[in-house]
Amino acid sequence: MGWERPLTCEDFGMKPSDFHEIKESEIPKHTMTFDKHATGAAADQKHYQKAEKEPIEVMQMYFTAQELYGFCKGNALKYILRSRFKGTELKDMEKALQYMKWSVDVLHGVPIDPRK
Template sequence: MILENPATGAAADQKHYQTAEKEPVEVMQMYFTAQELYGFCKGNALKYILRSRFKGTELKDMEKALQYMKWSVDVLHGVPIDPRK
């Protein structure tokens, strides 16, 4: 997952997210229905929100949740998710 602020330690700042030719969310867009992809994004946002205060990385987790919420809105608008943005 790519966040706009690479200083957060999110995917944009981590090499293991930069080496794959396709990100998992891109593969999901190829094979999932819009409803399935929307549910995935919503579920991940909820996951990051609920555990944010227990891992010692609350800001980072809330930023990740925000990214998944943005992606869920993109899905509802029919806009393809670009994890490199």
């Protein structure tokens, strides 16, 4: 694309002061476990199980691999950047992780199955 300069937080409407520095005392010392049913993953949400074809599947049919990869990568970034502000940080990070997995699948040429 030939970007003239690296992106900064200002490009996303943020200031350096908007970022929260994580203190050592804020990092959990125990092993984290997640309730599988509490995730934001498509496979765990009933409303994603109703349609014959999910939007991500339709995108796979009509988008180039590059377009699909960009979509997945962009959605991961969106969930990461907004996660602190909605009160659903864990779910948003799980959704970002789902989109990152799908972006890796695209790079490997593996079809995305939103039901898994």
